[in-house]
Amino acid sequence: MRPSTSALALLLLSLLISSPAAGQQRGKADGKAQNKQPRRLRAAKPKPTFSDVAYGKHQRQVLDFWQAKSDQPTPVFVWIHGGGFRAGNKASIPASLVQSFTRSGVSCASIHYRLTDAAPYPAQMHDSARAIQFIRSKSKEWNIDPRRFAAGGGSAGSGISQWLAFHDDMAKPSSDDPVARQSTRLSCALPINMQSTYDPRTIKEIIPGNAYKHPALLTFFGRPAKWNWDSDPIDGKLDALLRDASPITHLTKDDAPIYLIHYERSNKPGNIHHSNFGKHLESAMGKLGIECVRKMDSDYKSMNEAYADMVKFVRKQFAANPTE
Numbered sequence: 001m002r003p004s005t006s007a008l009a010l011l012l013l014s015l016l017i018s019s020p021a022a023g024q025q026r027g028k029a030d031g032k033a034q035n036k037q038p039r040r041l042r043a044a045k046p047k048p049t050f051s052d053v054a055y056g057k058h059q060r061q062v063l064d065f066w067q068a069k070s071d072q073p074t075p076v077f078v079w080i081h082g083g084g085f086r087a088g089n090k091a092s093i094p095a096s097l098v099q100s101f102t103r104s105g106v107s108c109a110s111i112h113y114r115l116t117d118a119a120p121y122p123a124q125m126h127d128s129a130r131a132i133q134f135i136r137s138k139s140k141e142w143n144i145d146p147r148r149f150a151a152g153g154g155s156a157g158s159g160i161s162q163w164l165a166f167h168d169d170m171a172k173p174s175s176d177d178p179v180a181r182q183s184t185r186l187s188c189a190l191p192i193n194m195q196s197t198y199d200p201r202t203i204k205e206i207i208p209g210n211a212y213k214h215p216a217l218l219t220f221f222g223r224p225a226k227w228n229w230d231s232d233p234i235d236g237k238l239d240a241l242l243r244d245a246s247p248i249t250h251l252t253k254d255d256a257p258i259y260l261i262h263y264e265r266s267n268k269p270g271n272i273h274h275s276n277f278g279k280h281l282e283s284a285m286g287k288l289g290i291e292c293v294r295k296m297d298s299d300y301k302s303m304n305e306a307y308a309d310m311v312k313f314v315r316k317q318f319a320a321n322p323t324e
Helices: 005-018 020-041 095-103 123-137 156-166 200-206 215-220 236-245 276-288 303-320
Strands: 050-054 062-066 074-080 107-111 144-154 188-192 258-262 292-296
Touching (some): 062 095, 062 123, 074 123, 074 156, 095 107, 107 123, 123 144, 123 156, 144 156, 144 303, 156 188, 156 258, 188 303, 200 276, 258 276, 258 303
Parallel strands (some): 074 107, 074 144, 144 188
Antiparallel strands (some): 062 107
């Protein structure tokens, strides 16, 4: 008796499924699925409580805010993005940093600021100061403790956060603008891959190679593309600008502590993220008796581990050094 067509089809299907080749194909498919698994398990950035909130009139003067759950007013950490002052955006805030802060009761913000194609220094610093004042002005609405603010970021953001940590308070108590009446001071700062000075003359002294000729410095200071820091004249106005833009210029003994970290791969001649910037700041802060924790990424197994240390540092400073 001949088997039916359907029976033959089932027999062939069972042989195919049990064959070594089919097993290999199945294994490849399973392997691909396993390879994709870590990407699916990677931590996603939490959705902001408030997105693209305007703190000024320019299209770049916006911020995102993540509210930590708490019955009490929360401290705030503000992320300031990098990009050589000419690129970058607020989306660069690391997801694990947001999660670490908010889980420990610290709210987070991440800001845009005007880039150098729109305005040179001091626009970037002043925008960031304004963003901090704006967030402070939302203290009641967003359940914020205005005495406890920290800031940090990578590269250009690292410089801005230091500049704010060391600069005199920019608040204008008698202003008609309620935002301008708020403080710009910080309890501490977290500069990553930082520069402690933007004065090319000082960079030339402390960093091997031609880091002082980095093109981002030209647009930052509104210099033409062919400007030569070695031969073009630096008059009194430009000299004052170079000094004022450099965070370390504003450092005084009553300023905020710093936790800084550099990447080992940046320790090459001519690199604008060289760890000598950190050593330069550490020495200056040490002379004034201000805490400066200096780390390399090689001190940690991962940046997530470094971020966890940063959160601990910030929480310690909030407890010890609330701003007025």
